[in-house]
Amino acid sequence: MSYILDALNKSEEEKKQHRTPGLNTIHQKPNNRTSGKRLWMIVASAVVILNLLGLIIWFVFLAEAPKTTAAKIDPLLTTQPVIGQTPPNNNRALSREPRAARPEPALIGSNPSRPVRERPAAQPDPFQASLSRQVKQEISAIRFSSHIFANDASLRMVVINGQSLREGNRFGSGLLLKNITEEGVVVAYQNNEVPISVLSQWADD
Incomplete structure (x- = not known):
């Protein structure tokens, strides 16, 4: 009997396994561990x-x-210089060449408008032979500080003993400035005319 009961129980269990789930069937949750x-x-x-x-x-x-x-x-x-390296021979050749002499600057005078003129030695003037001693002394005392000559007579002018004169002006004790020439002036006294050179009687500064 026991064998028969065991067989029946096994058959019922197999039926339960193949049976479709119903409302009373307990549903198990799927395993989330995997x-x-x-x-x-x-x-x-x-x-x-x-x-x-x-x-x-x-x-x-x-x-x-x-x-x-x-x-x-x-x-x-690579760019660092090597200590103790001798310079090329070109530098030695250049160092041996003599330097060009520098031109010395030209000396500029203190007053370029008035050139230094050498006064020639005084010589007896034949035109002054007939003049009186006083007139001769006055003529010899003439000193030029400016002399302007031009082709236009209106532009000619001289400064004698600090006095500006033009042709036809009188100065001193009756002396007449008759002409202004390239070399100097012509001074007239009465009927005598005396040429005077600017170079011989230029005023010394």
Whole structure:
């Protein structure tokens, strides 16, 4: 009997397993452990991959950095001068050449408008032979400080003993300035005419 009961119980259990679920059937929740494990595995693998990429990039950067620093330092080393190097022979040849003499500046006089004129030696004037002693002394005392000659008579002028005179003016004790020539003047006294050179009687400063 026991064998028969066991067989019946097994058949009923098999029927219950193949039976469609009803309202009274207890529904069990699906197990979420498998999905949680899969999520943690994905996150862990992503972290590992990122770490590997970071290490690779770090090693590549360290390998390239010394090359760039070496490339920057090399030009500096090449441009540094070598101590104790002798200069080329061209510099020696240039240093031995004599320097060109500098032109000395021309000396400028204190008063360029009045050139220094050498006074010739006094000689007896035949035109003054018939003049009185007083007139001769007055003529010999004439000193020119300015002499202007031009083709136009109105532009001619002289300064005798500090007095500006033109042709036809009188000065002194009856002396007449008759003409202004290129060399000097012609002074008339009564009927006598006496030429006077500017060079011989120019006023000394």
